[in-house]
Amino acid sequence: MKSHTVILGAGATIVAIPKGDKNGKSSSVMNGLLKKLNLGELLSSVELQIKSENLDDIYSELYKREECSEIVKELGNRLYSYFVSLELPDEPIIYDFLILSLTKKYVRCSTITQSLP
Numbered sequence: 001m002k003s004h005t006v007i008l009g010a011g012a013t014i015v016a017i018p019k020g021d022k023n024g025k026s027s028s029v030m031n032g033l034l035k036k037l038n039l040g041e042l043l044s045s046v047e048l049q050i051k052s053e054n055l056d057d058i059y060s061e062l063y064k065r066e067e068c069s070e071i072v073k074e075l076g077n078r079l080y081s082y083f084v085s086l087e088l089p090d091e092p093i094i095y096d097f098l099i100l101s102l103t104k105k106y107v108r109c110s111t112i113t114q115s116l117p
Contacts, residue, residue: 006098013086016095022087030055037082042075055079 013027062068
């Protein structure tokens with residue numbers, strides 16, 4: 001079987017769980033994620049040069065500034081805690097179907113039933 005590479009962007013979580021995770025916890029795109037997670041106080045002591053609410057932009061600036069290394073570490077810890085707390089729903093998500101579509105088994109199943117998405 002051929003191997004495949006699937007590259008997901010920052011909105012992958014939104015696409016995977018558009019109605020929230022297994023427990024109803026919703027996610028956010030990179031714009032506004034810091035506000036959604038109430039991480040503003042973490043950045044209150046920093047004067048950002050960038051005028052953006054995009055997490056990627058803010059993190060990139062902080063990462064480049066040596067004096068912000070502790071903030072970067074704490075921000076990483078909090079973001080990790082948030083994303084690790086999300087649970088996939090019990091029903092298949094779009095990425096399950098994507099992976100299935102890349103396998104021979106999926107093709108075999110489609111000859112048995114036409115009710116696959």
